[in-house]
Amino acid sequence: MPAVRRAVVDGLFYPAAPAALRAQVADYIASVGIDDAARRPKLLITPHAGYVYCGAIAGHAYALLGRRRAQISRVVLLGPAHRVAVDGLAAPEADAFETPLGEIMLDVAALASLDDLPQVVRDDRAHEHEHSLEVQLPFLQTLLESFTLVPLVVGDASAEVLRLVSRDLDRGLIRAGRPGQARAAE
Numbered sequence: 001m002p003a004v005r006r007a008v009v010d011g012l013f014y015p016a017a018p019a020a021l022r023a024q025v026a027d028y029i030a031s032v033g034i035d036d037a038a039r040r041p042k043l044l045i046t047p048h049a050g051y052v053y054c055g056a057i058a059g060h061a062y063a064l065l066g067r068r069r070a071q072i073s074r075v076v077l078l079g080p081a082h083r084v085a086v087d088g089l090a091a092p093e094a095d096a097f098e099t100p101l102g103e104i105m106l107d108v109a110a111l112a113s114l115d116d117l118p119q120v121v122r123d124d125r126a127h128e129h130e131h132s133l134e135v136q137l138p139f140l141q142t143l144l145e146s147f148t149l150v151p152l153v154v155g156d157a158s159a160e161v162l163r164l165v166s167r168d169l170d171r172g173l174i175r176a177g178r179p180g181q182a183r184a185a186e
Contacts, residue, residue, distance in 0.1 A: 002095035002105075005124070009131045010100050013050040014138060018100045024051065025142040028059025040068065046139075048079060048132040062139045069143050074107055076150040076169065078162075079132030086155025088119035089165060090126035097149060099134065101141040107148035110169065117168055119161045126153040 010016040015024055028051075046061045047054035065072065081090070091111050096103040114120040127133070133151045140147065150169070154162070 002103075003093065004096045004098050004103060005092060005094040005127055007099045007134060008129055009050075009134055013131055013135050014055075015051075016100055021100050021138050022142055024055065025059070025138050028055045029063045029139070029143060031056070032060050032063035041065065046136060048135050051135070058136075058139055062143055065143060070145055072144055072147055074110065074148050074150065075140055075144070076110075076152070077133045077136055078152050078154050079130065079136070081126055081130065081153045081155040082132060083129045084123070084126045084153075084155075086121070086123065086126050086153055088121060088155060088157050088161060089114075090121055090123040090153040090155065092127045092151060093122050093124045094127070097134070097137060097151060099137045099141060101138055104137060104141065104147070104149045107150050110148075110150045113171075114165065114169060117165060119157065119165055120152070123153075126155070127151065 010021075015021040041064050044061045044064065046058045051058075078089075084090075091114055092106065094106060095108065096105050098104075115122070130153055133153065137149075140149075152165075157165075
């Protein structure tokens, strides 16, 4: 049985009821009305607060994925650490993350490609109560057909450390035979 990181801010930052959550996220995305014909984002920077404060802004960012959503099979999420001190970046030990919309499988091969990097530690404590990544997941679950997740909590990490990890992660994804198609970041 896979280890699952359970939702912790459902009912606080976003609706706990699946139908209400899916409808709210779909409304945020649909209300944007972006013509995405010329857009091919490789990176999104999105807010990470309760949906009442930032849902419309997050919806605007995720709407940019538009028609390309069927091409995205992996999402790398970087989010700031709020509750646990992290030196560098923290990758989870879990196999899946859960929201009221269901479970998202983690890309264990991509995460394993980071195991030898001194800037990345495996630490479920950093993910256990962290909202910065969790609030992104319902948008991804509503928009994308099928994807795996590479969630990383960012603590005390310089721009150089982030560049090195990004480079090594990208190389690891290519070695795994699945080049990264999209990254979402905080």
